[in-house]
Amino acid sequence: MKTPQGHAIHISLERCKGCVHCMTACPTQAIRIKDGKARIAGDRCIDCGECIRFCPNDAIDSRTTSFKDLSAFKYKVAIPATVLYGQFDNATLPSEILFALRRVGFDYVYELSTICELNMAAIEKYIDSHPRPRPLIASVCPVVVRLIQRRFPSLCENIIPIEPPREIAAKILRANLPRILKIAPSDIGIIHITPCPAKMVSINFPVSMEKSYLDGAISIRDIFNPIFQALRQTKEEAIMSRLFPETIFSGLGMGTALSGGETRGLKNHRTVAVSGVRDTMRVLDQVETGLLKDVDLLECMVCPDGCVGGPLAVENRFLAKSRILRLVSLLGERTVMDSSDISALFHKDFLSFQNPIKPIQAYPLDDDPGRAIQKARRRTRLIKQLPGKDCGACGAPDCRTLADDIVRDLAAVSNCPFMKEAK
C-alpha cells in the first residue's frame, strides 16, 4: 500500500489524457505533464486530493486500503469518520450504519463522535494552559499539518500537539482489545473509514508518532456500496439496532465533520474556522505576517466545508452537511464525556503527540545562498520573457512555475510553444 514517494495520490497512466485540469487545480504546483501524462512531484504534494476532484477522466485516485487487505487480520475493527453518517438518506440512522458495517465484515465498530468530543475538550485544556503562541492551530486535518511543515514552517510551533480523534480511538482499542478478546495484538486490524486520501499517508508516514495506531484506511467511495447493500438486506436488523441502541453519540462530536465543528465547543475563546485549501493557505499567510494574534484557536480544514467535502466521499457535501446538521440538532449539545476522565487522560499525556511537528525545508532554489540569489535573478528575467498566458502547454501549470523549473534544471525554455515561435 505504500507508494514509493510516500503519497496516496495515484495517477493511472492508462486513463490520463494529459489535459491540464489537475495541474492547474493543484494548490502547491506539484503536478507536471511529461510525455503526455500527468505526474506528481513527490516533495511538493500534500495529498489534499484537489486533483481527484478536478480530473474529468477519473484517472486519479488514492491508494487506500482495499477490502482484500482486511483478510490479513483475524479480528477486524472499523472506526468510521462521522462523515459516513451523512452519506445515506435521512431515514438511515447512525446506529443502522454501524450495524451494517458489521454485516460488511467488521467484527467490531467503534463510534468516533464521543472521541471527537474528547478531542475538543483536550484542545480547550491545551489552549487554557498555554497562553502563547497565538493563534493555536488545530491539527485534526493531516493535510494542514503537512502544509504547515512545508509551506509555513515557522508555524509548526502553533500546532496543538494533541492527536486527532481517529488515532486516539485506535490507541484506546489497542490498549484494551487484546486483553478483552484474549487475542494477539497482531491479529487485530484497526481500520479508519474516511473521505480523505491523506489519512492513508498519515497512517503510513506519521509525523507526530513513531507508528500509527491504525492499520489502514478504507475510502467511503470503496465501502459505500457494500454498506448500501447491507442496509437494504437487513431491514429487520435495522429495527433491532434501533431497539437496542448500543452506542452513545455525541452531538458536539458529530459536528466536527463540518467546518467550524472544532470551534463550536469553545464558548469562551476567540476562534476562527477556515475551510478549503486555497483559503487555508491565504489565512496561514496572514498568520505568518503576524496577524490573527488575538485569535485563540484557528481551525483549518483543507476540504470545502470540512471533512464532509472530502474527495473520497460519495454524497455531495451539501446534502451530507444538511444530514449531519440534523443529527447534531437531534443529539443536542449534551456532552457525553466525563470531565474528570478527560482531565485524567490529558494529564497522563495519553492524548498528546509523541514527537513535535518539525519543519520540512521546502525546496529552496539552491542550498548555496549565492547561487540561490543568482537563480532567483534569472527566474525574474525569465518570467518577464515568458508570455504570461499560463496555458499549461509546456507541462507546467503557469509561466512562473515554468521559470522556476528552468532555473532548477527541471525544464527548458523551449518547452514553451510561444518561445519557440519567437525564435
Added chain:
Amino acid sequence: MGEESAFRQEFPVTGGDFARAGKVSCEIKNLAKELGLSDRVVRRVAIASYEAEMNIIMYAREGRLNLSITPDRVRIIVEDSGPGIEDIELAMTEGYSTATPEMRELGFGAGMGLSNMKKNADIFEISTEVGRGTRLEITFLTNGQRA
C-alpha cells in the same frame, strides 16, 4: 559576493488599497523562503514588510518596497509620498498612533507599526520630511545563516 549581484525587486503599493493589503509582504516572505533563509529571519522579514506595506496603504498616496537580498543580509527600502512624520520619536513609541477611528475599527492602527519594524530588524533607519514623505531602511542580517 557584492551588491551588484544582489537579488532586487521593486514592489509598488497604492495608498488606500486595503483590498490588496498583505499581497506584497506575502510575496517578499515567499521569496525569502525560496532563497533558503532560516524560519526566524523569514518571520521577521514577513512581519516588518507587512507593517511597512500597511503604513503606505493607511497613510500615503503611493509608495514602494525595494527588496534586495545578498547572502549576508535582506534589505527593504520603503519610500512613500505621504504626509511624513512630524515627531519621529513619538511615532516610534509603542501604542502611539495617528490612525483614524475607521482604521482602528478595521483592526489597524494599534500604534505598533514602526516600533514593530524596528524590533524585528537588525538595522532600522528612518528619514522623513513633513508634507513630502518617509523613507525607511530596514536591514536583517542573515550571516549566511541557513534554514
